[in-house]
Structures are given as C-alpha cells and as structure tokens.
Amino acid sequence: MRQVILDTETTGLDPLHGDRVIEVAAVELVNLLPTGNVFHRLVDPERDIPAEATRIHGFTNADLQGKPRFATIVEEFIAFLGDSPVIAHNAPFDFGFLDAELRRCGAPPLDRSRMIDSLALAKLRYPGMPNSLDALCRRLGVDNSMRAAHNAILDCRLLAQVYLELMGGKQPGFELAASQAGGADALTMGESVAWTPRPIPVSDDQAGSHQAFLRAKVKDALWLKPPFATEA
Template identity: 65%
Template sequence: MTRQLVLDTETTGLDAREGHRVLEVAAIEIINLMPTGRVFHRVIDPERDIPSDASRIHGFTSADVAGKPTFADIIAELETFLGDDPIIAHNAAFDFAMLDAEFARCGRPALPRSRMVDTLDLAKGRYPGMPNSLDALCRRMNIDNSMRTSHNALLDVQLLAEVYLELMGGRQPGLVLAIERSAPALLPGEAPIVRTPVMIEVDEGALQRHAAFIATKIKDALWLK
C-alpha cells in the first residue's frame, strides 16, 4: 500500500524570512493513486496582519482569521495526518519552506526533503517549455477549475490531486466502478442479487468457421503459436 498526501498552503506573503506566516493548510490522502476521502483542512490565525496584496490572491482578510487557532494549536494534528509519507505539492519548495518556519517556531524539526514530490517539476518534465501553473495544467487535462476564483488551499489541493493522478498516468474510473458495483447498497429487507454464471457452448462448426476466418484475415496470430 502506497500512501501519499497532497498538500497546499496559503500564506500572508512569499518569504518566511520576512516574517510571513501560514494562514491556511489543506491536505488530502491518496492510497495507491486513489483519493480515500480523508481530508485535513484548517484556517489559522497567522498572528500578524494580512497584507492587501495577499488578500487579493487568496481572499482572506484579518477579520476572516480572527479567533482561529494558531499554528501551534494545530501542529500535532497536522503531524499525525501527514505521518511519514511522501508529500505532494505544486512548487513544493515554497510550501515546505513556509511549513519549516512554522515547525521551527513550535520547536519541531523541518519536514525531510526526501518526502517532497513537486508536481511543478513533474509537469515541466512532461510539458517542457509550456505553462505549468495549476490553472494551465487543469485546462490542459480537462479538469474543471471554474470554481477557482481565488487561491483557496482546500480547492487547490483537490485540483492538484487530480492533476497529480493525471501526471502519474491517469485515474482508473473503471476500477472505481467495479469496486462500487461489487457491494451495492441494499434497502431494508432487500435480499442481495445472486448471479449464476452460464457456460456458453460453441459447436464444432462455429469453431471451424472461426478458424478459417482467422487464417484468411490474420497472419501469424500470436495465440495460435
């Protein structure tokens, strides 16, 4: 079983060295490249003002975060959710650097860079020389991002999970449907449907006609060797 976390943050600015802080963090769990439905999402009081330039990007104002928990209040819960598994982010070095600063304030070690998976690097490798922002990737992969009017961490991480799964080869909706159909929900008092396999017998004449057709249409059929 391969467990990974897709993560995004929103911040008061671009550089933790200038005192900027994390004000929203979101992460979703995927196992074997399939979302499990487990989500971590917290809006945080950054314990400082939110510049208007940052508010224009993500929509948060100081009034929106007033009374919210601080990063120190949520760090234990976040660490538990992240565990020791790989963390996927877009331009991951930024998110890791901002989280490093928050972890350091709480006396916690930085996240190991060995856990970092950067979808921006993956996208550059797959689409060299092309725009590879989250919006550009959503458009290229036909992922609906019409709700993304601002940089909201929870929405961004949901979109990023779809992008990552496409970058890794695409999801397998048929597999999901097979799982869902294998155990249909039953109404109270309803008995499950039991299907009995039926053997289909083919007569000798049909087999001979099929063999003749193959001989004339397909040269060196692999299954006949």
C-alpha cells in the same frame, strides 16, 4: 498506497522575511484517489496581512481574528501527514513555509525525501508550456470554475484530480469484480475477478473450412509449421 496532497496560503512569499502561514490544508489519497479524509485549518499569522497578499487569496486580518496559532494545530497536522509522501504544487514553497512554522514550535522540519513536486512532474510532461494549477486544470479537463481566488482546501482537491491525470489517469488495482450483494458487476479496488472458462464449440466442418481459408489466404503462416501445426 497512502499519499497526502498539501497546500498553504501565506502572508507573502518569503518566510525568512517574516511571512507566515495563514491557511494549511491536506487531502488524503489512497491509490491516487481522495478518501474524503481532510485536514483544513485557518491560522492566526500573528502579523498583518499585506493588501497584495489579500488580493491573491482573499483573506483579511478580520478573517483570521480568533483563529488558532500554528503552535496549537501542529501536533494534529503532523499526525495527519503521518509518514506518507506529501504532494504539493511548487512543493519547495510550501515546505519552506511549513519548516519555518515547525521550527518556531520546536518541531523537526519535514523530510525532503517525502516531497513530491507536481509542478516539476508537469514540467517534465509538458516542457515549455504553462504549468500553473489553472493551466493544468484547463489542459486536463478538470473543472476549476469555482476557483475565484487561491484557497488551500479547494486547491488540494483540484490538485488531487490533476495529479491522478499526471500519473496516467488510472487508479492502481482498479478492477471489475462481482458485487456481493446484487450479483451485478461493480467497480472495486484490489479484488480479483472470478470467471469461468466458456469455450465455444466448433464442429469438424467449421474447423476444416477455417483451415482451408487460412491456407488459401495466408502464405507461409508460422502457425501452420512445426511446432505449432497440429497436422502435417
């Protein structure tokens, strides 16, 4: 199961008023866990970055001087997303900005059916509580101490941990299996556990003592009645 965690940083809050993407990051998940495969680009927004935006994410005009325009990275970005579901915190915000950038490049917008909004999931799980990424990190025990400012790639990595917890904290198909190399048990994905039944032998005296104990302590036990009983 491949999914992609996505985040953007922008020059402002509204792409319809000329605000642009300045950073785009994506982290690949397989079975809810990061694979190490990431996409991360700083982008020249072709406009000035307002001071209030810089206070949020820390990027200045000088930081983006000489960076590629979105049109230069669009094919690589679309290829990284593939046809996988896309997870973002407050996803309509990121999708709206990316759709505006894609339209400028003559590319189709992102299919909304692929969108998974982790903020909406958090609100369902924790109604009436703060559900920002920072709040969720604190609540779920995710270390966000390095998050001094908004940063798309760091936020993707934090959201990957938060999303795993929102989905139950367990990777699908995660099982104990024997290590092929050393013979010790190892944690792997999607493999069955090889096992050999080892019944514990019980003597007739032990079995009789157990039955007597049950008859004395458990009244009207179902397993002592037909069809479960083995003796009259």
